[in-house]
Amino acid sequence: MKAAERHTSMTAEKLNGDMKRRPSYPGELRAKHANMSTKIWVKVAMAIAYFLCVSVAAFILVIYYVFFWTPDKPGNGTSTEAPNRTECAPRLG
Template sequence: MKAVGRQGSATAGKLNGDPDRRPSYPGELRAKHATMSSKIWVKVAMAIAYFLCVSVAAFILVIYYVFFWTPDDPRNATSTELPNRTDCAPRLG
């Protein structure tokens, strides 16, 4: 009966702050730190990839607008086009 009481208190008393707690193996800690550092590198790599994708898209747009895009000249409008009026029509009544 005495062994059962010990066994129950031994499992219940081994909390994080208990001095009788068995120490962790270095392999477990090494594996834990390896997974944590790999997670950090994955996050950093994803942030860099996102930054590069956005920057490349912006660079392509700059090249297009600087070298290829020609804005429409409003002075060369044909007579079939309606004028761009910003005034509102007068109200009747």
């Protein structure tokens, strides 16, 4: 019984190994793990690029609306167009 306990504890030590030691993989698995880490950085870079593009577009709109846009003043009497009024039709029934 003690031999079985010793065997399982030694196997657990072997599996866990030294925490400071990096795991060694066969060639195919090593390439797979390397690709995973590069995929993560590509995703992070794409997210940052998207955020910057959206932020730059928002900043341009802020500059336009603060410095260049002049809203139409209602009721100044110079407009020849009919006022934009939306009325609901009465319910039938």
